[in-house]
Amino acid sequence: MSTLVKTGLLHACAGASPALGGWFLFSGERIDAVGLPGEPCPPADDVLDFSDCSVMPGLIDGHTHFSLSHSDEIDPMPVMRQLGEPGPRKICKAIMYAGEHLRAGVTTVRGMGEDDFIDFDLKAAIAAGYIDGPRVSPAGAFISPTHGHGQTGQTVSDGVEGTRKNCRVNLAKGADLLKVFGSGGVVSGQAGLGYCTSTLAELRVAVEEAAALGKYVAAHVHGGPGIDLCLEAGVRSLEHATLCTDEQIERVAAAGAWVTVTFSPLSHPSGLRGLDPLKQSRLEAIRRTYYAVVGKMLARGVKMCMGTDGVHGAMWFEAAEMEKCGATRRQCLEFITRRAAESCRMENDIGTIAPGKYADFIALRGDPLEDLAHLRSVAAVYQGGARKG
Ligand SMILES: [Zn+2]
Structure with missing residues (x-):
């Protein structure tokens, strides 16, 4: 018909x-x-x-996690605790968030890492028609070391062989990409924004394993030497990149790497909240630099898309913040549709x-x-x- x-x-x-x-x-x-x-x-x-x-x-969210929300009014708790919640509970929340994405016009989401591999089950349930939700391009479990960001103790990736094993587990379950870590995060324990907890050898083996099945690697990385190590290892997409220096922006552009910009956790009213003083200071450090960094990336022609990172459905906000960085409205629309499809390697379909x-x-x-x-x-x-x- x-x-x-x-x-x-x-x-x-x-x-x-x-x-x-x-x-x-x-x-x-x-x-x-x-x-x-x-x-x-x-x-x-x-x-x-x-x-x-x-x-x-339909809009494409290039970076989020279905199991967490910064603005869960029903049961507020820190995002790292949300990641470590029991799998069935996370699935229930994920179904709700999947609906929020759809209602906001988001028809595809790249899942940037989940414990209990819930993104694979969510993808299968949506594809089978059990529930409504966006198309899901899943990363599966985080590939993070013992002391790395996002580590809940479920899939610990230490050393080359430890990393290889968890990469293969994700790939066997149907990962479209692997998610590694080139720095700490705002809500990390010890690992700060400018410290890299993964070695070059660990990053390289993830790239090697992904490439063996025609997949790619995305790296959470704010700043510091991790940006250079990720580029050297052949990581395809840098997530956040909030503290990228001018020299690093040049290297990102020269390498043709993607950057997924994530304004929502930093600046949206439903973004990161209730942080202790150390984490709050990290957040403020990023807020001070990010808009200028993204403006420089725009000027340099760095390949970009955008993601809400736990503020479900807020792609309109991502686009609006990108305009503040100097992007034209046409560029803003590109970043949340056509360019995001390319970043997700889904440009033949969406x-x-x-x-x-x-x-x-x-x-x-x-x-x-x-x-x-x-x-x-x-x-x-x-x-x-x-x-x-
Ligand atoms: Zn994230």
Whole structure:
């Protein structure tokens, strides 16, 4: 059965000019055709009339964790404790958060690490239709050493062979990527933002194991020598990169590595809260530098996408903060759709409204190129041609 989608304004590909009165046709899960400007609509079995809306590809969150939220009002607790909660409890919360993503227009999420491998189960349950949620590109368990960020004691990756084993466990379960650590984090214990807890050999073996199955590695890294070690090891995507120096930005650009920018935990009202003085000082150090660092990355042409890192559905906020760094609105829309699809290596399936790709799209009650705030006025969400919100 074919379905014709009529739009007021069609943003088929973020970065390109939108088409007034644009239309596209899909059957089943995939898009068949996209109308050229002025081209008459073809006949179809069904019609979705969004003539009073802007329509654009579904949003892509490049970095989050389904098992945690910085703003859990039901049972507030530090994020590291949330990660270590029993698996079934995390799954229950993850189902709720998956719904929050969808309702906010996020149709794909890259899961950047979970204990109990819940992202694999979540992905399978969504794909089977047991629950609604975004498409999931899972990393599985963190590849972190005993004293590293994100370590809850469940999958400890020490030394080359210890690291290799946990990489292989994740890959066997269906990981699209492996998540390693090139520095501590805001909520870490001993490991601060400028210290690297992984050795070059450990980072290299993760890259080697991922590449052996055609996968890639993403590294949590704020600053310090870990950024250089990750680049040297061949890590494909740097997560956060909040304290990147000017020299390191040059090296990131030269290496063609991706950066996933995450403003939400730092600056969103539902971001990191209630920290002790040490962790609060780390957070403030990042806040002071991040907007300038991202502005420099923009100027240097570093490949970027964005992620909410536990503020579920807040891609509108990520886009708005990116505009403050000097990005054009077109770039902001690219980072949360087309560029994110490339970063996730899913560009053949998602990221634009184009023949052959999934019919993942959202209707907005306003043009996001006029004001990015319209990303919040979601009128309808479709995933694989099915209405989800
Ligand atoms: Zn994260």
